[in-house]
Amino acid sequence: MKNKKTKFIDLGLIDYKQAWDYQEEIFKKTVDLKIVNRKLSDDQQKMTPNYLLFCHHPHVYTLGKSGDMDHLLLDDKGLQEKDASFYKINRGGDITYHGPGQLVGYPILDLDNFFTDIHKYLRFLEEAIILTMKDYGIVSGRIDGLTGVWVDIDNPKKARKICAMGVKSSRWVTMHGFAFNVNTDLSYFNNIVPCGIDDKAVTSLEKEIGQKPDMNKVKEILKGHISDLFEMKLSN
Template sequence: MSPAFPLHGSPVRHCQLYVREIVPYRIAHSWQRSLVAERRQNPNLEDVLILLEHPPIYTLGQGARSDFLKFDPAQSELEVIRIERGGEVTYHCPGQLVGYPILNLNYHQKDLHWYLRQLEEVLIQVLAAYGLKGERLAGLTGVWVDGRKVGAIGIKVSRWITMHGFSLNVCPDMEGFESIIPCGIADKPIGSLEQFIPGIELARVRQQVILAFAEVFGLQIVAEKVD
């Protein structure tokens, strides 16, 4: 899939990059909502990409089935929350790189299928940089390596402004995935890059994600905020 560039020959859009370490999910969620609200009010604001990790937590998409949890949420030591993204249940934890693009698709393409495929392409390009072949599976969203799902995608788009995004299992503790049916797919295992490349470093993968994201979406990364 070729990179996407702004329509009508307009200048390359800028994308503000925010890199954080471990951020509680609810704080990151509130931050996203604030950025989206600002862009609804002022559509001329630049795009944003947030890259971070979360403490252990389970999240369910807007219409996700609770029976994909293998435990009683009321008895869980970890928080379980339902949010407005698409998709089923997923697990976040340190070692998993999470990306939240806040893009105004009016400046890209107003096509949700296109947007999902572009997010997959970002992850596929990252995997290729490590010599791994990332694959799509017909009828499913995400990216697989050797039959193991390493990249998950769940989005919310309102007035063509995006939130939520993707996660890439770099070197997480995989135990948390055993308590759910991830993404509602019972017959395909979850994997991590560390299983294929022992010792892989999340910081280096993050840099590959930044490069691939800029190329695929035709964006210029203008700054990096590191706490």
């Protein structure tokens, strides 16, 4: 029984921990429902829900499970001076930055409703960003061995990361997601070794197109591409 209905929620500007707690709450309910369903006959099982959350965070650095603490180049005083917070979290990946002007997406999906392939899931999220960039006239893509979306992928010395990714999944339920630099203050990336990669720069949509894009328009375009790729039925 596949349910491709997906509830879209724009959380706006929200504290990182508050958004994380909200994700965890939805994630746990979905996983718990799947555990209960396994004990029931097909006609008694309840459909699992899907969510797509968009938001922005105040300045924050987050370190994934496999991350290296040395990749944060600020001490407690430095964090305070930058008005930034820091969290060790339960997604994959190393360290990254979130802040105003960055579009963060948290799909909390039961992949049993779509396809049970975490690599395909990541590639679809990347593809949604790549298609959004294309709509703004910018060619972007992937670099072998690295997650996320990059500009100038054919020139290793000039390659720039525009979208970072880090996800967690359990029983094919996903959480965490992507961070797309739209109008981001890129100077905050100078305080970390982004995703543990010290020989690649970061960029933003604003920097690439030479003007500040309308965030609401970017959201609508990206939301459309995610919906199309996953064949979702989005509702607010």
